[in-house]
Amino acid sequence: MAELKLMKGNEAFGEALIREGVDGYFGYPITPQSEVIEYLMTELTHERTGMVTLQAESEIAAINMVYGAAASGKKSATSSSSPGISLKQEGISYLAGAELPCLMLNVVRGGPGLGTIQPSQADYFQATKGGGHGDYHMYVLAPASVQEMADFVEDGFDIAYKYKTPVMLLSDGVIGQMMEKVMIKEQKPRLTDQEIHEKHGDWATIGRIGGRERNIITSLYLKSDQMEEHNQKLQAKYKKMEEDDCRWEEIQTEDADYIIVAYGSSARISQKTIQLAREKGIKLGVLRPITLFPFPKKPISELANRVKGFLAVEMSAGQLVEDVRLTVNGKVKVEHFGRNGGIIPSPVEVLEAIEKLIKE
Amino acid sequence: MTEELIIAGFGGQGVLSMGKILAYSGIMQDQEVSWMPSYGPEMRGGTANVTVIISDDRISSPVLTEFDTAIILNQQSMDKFEESVKPGGVLLYDPNGISKHPTRKDITIHSIEGASLAAEMGNTKIFNMIILGAYLEVKPLVKLENVILGLKKSLPERYHKLIPLNEEAIHKGMDNVKNL
């Protein structure tokens, strides 16, 4: 049964994993996302649905456990925060290379290094440009509410299996730690072993059932022509994602002269700025990328034909702004407003940045 | 209606759980809510605050710099948040441990002797419920019955026997809040 609850973003993500019928969660504690594994352990997932929750010895081990389970056709997930996600990068590259579906959550904190446990959006480059080695991308969803922390679990797995690719939810300390009301979906049953065999038996390593040919999960192609072919296959997949599965939300853009491009908690903050701006007679709108990869180039370049300027608002020194600039391609001015180190920009500060953009 | 509220004090005073009960109360009357804590290494004794928004409409920013109401429970929070109350807004505080009392003239200031009243009632854990009662008296935006429902939702079942005591504390707060 669907249920209305008041939950932290991290808890909503955990509950959504259970309800999605996930087979295995493998994680390691790190602030500000430890609530995910704490919640799953408290919920006794194995008793509820048969879902395995395991605290690994490191983020490195956790992502490789995800690899093993995903490669065996099991729905698997992990979560971490910035330094932990850095540790997982080799594993993520392998998952992308071996074309394995899985879901990861990054509740971003300020960096670089050990940084701070406060919210940040400074892992945008890492998430969207391929944080590990090689030419690959993850499909990246940016939740902006507790509801989306739950809903994007299902959406993420749908994409993960559609493209056989790792999917990341790029969240931050605000969305992870805040509580909002959230409608939790009905429990989906976990796939039975027989169903996994039928659905994924053509690629997953679950034993040579019925004496079939062996399945191999690897990202190794020693011959360069094969490796290039494999890369082209991956690139074709990313192109298709861009065509078919790019997502965004436009808020009061219809009559807007100026557009804020912001995702996640910055998009929430910027919505408040719309209200403040419109009280002052400034026609401001927000374009919120819901997918960060693929990046919503189409709506942004369309807006660039009719608005006077863009402001990228993010909790970083300027990462998202690069994609906005590439997309706008010099048609109108694109400025950046960001706070970093764990400082959350205020709606008033963002308004000041808009006013500065208008004046210049 | 939108109420943008900050509750600030020491960790361990029940600041976060008071915010949670309020947020649940908002849900009980079909409103949108958000609850955004300051989070950090300060588990006990350090400063803790939570921003609660209750609104009839979709909530935009869960993080704010100005508030309709500030509930202030220690001096550090007074220093930090007195200036954050919007003109015409409300500041509610417990004078216990406050050396520099609020001085603003453009806001309404209320006080509640939460710590002393809790001590009188012989249970310091209900301190935050006394404060909550005072807030409900000053700003009756959520109905008491919904607060009780919110309490039931946010307390684990094994603590439900404590609900009457909590209700008593809420009334204590309602009866003792002073307009300064």
Add this chain to the structure above:
Amino acid sequence: MDIKDIIKPENLVYKKTELMTDNVLSYCPGCGHGTAHRIAMEVIEEMGLTEDTIGVAPVGCSVLAYDFMNIDMQQASHGRAPAVATGIIRTWPDKIVFTYQGDGDLAAIGTAETIHACNRGENIVIIFVNNGIYGMTGGQMAPTTLPNMKSSTSPFGRDVETMGAPLKMTELVALLPGTNFVTRHAVHSPGHVRKAKKALRKAFQNVKDKKGTQLIEIVSNCNSGWKMTPVDSNEWMVENMFPFYPLGDIKVDGKIVKELH
């Protein structure tokens, strides 16, 4: 007598297991990996586990193990095979899961994963081929390289003062409560091959019976890395490796059966 008169089913004395593919082994002639592969696959075939077994290949010389082992296999990143195997066995608790790892993979970069998988008692078989050197990358010093042994990164011999002493990972994991069967073997002579195979059979039976982690170390040679002929390398192994890495059972049915020092 014509050759056709000889090649008859009733005259068959040996047949390559179906669980080894026809691909040409990528190992150097004289290397022990091929034999280790074969006996592992023979055990799986003989025990009727083909449809239930998932193997995990490491990074190292045996990175391509999946080209030769004709079963479902995954290729893991360097050192992480026990974590990958954990992901499989935890979500498929009734399957048979094994890793096949070298000494650099298992005892250096993968130390944490090895120790923690063993400590949790993951119900897997770990086949650990120890030849005291990084073979694939060209003969660099491994965690198991013997004192004073030369390698391309210890060209004047391993100086234990600055490079550390060789790590006896097998003895180390035997001390952990999660390990059930820990044993050390070799595959350089028919007798040793038979014993190693027997140990593998026992290990696979134990995971079938859900007894916990099984670790079978196979001390092997690396004639290329050691810069010796295959025969010389086997002699050198017997003379130098075996005294440091003595063959035999270390832990059986969860009980340590050998004095550890």
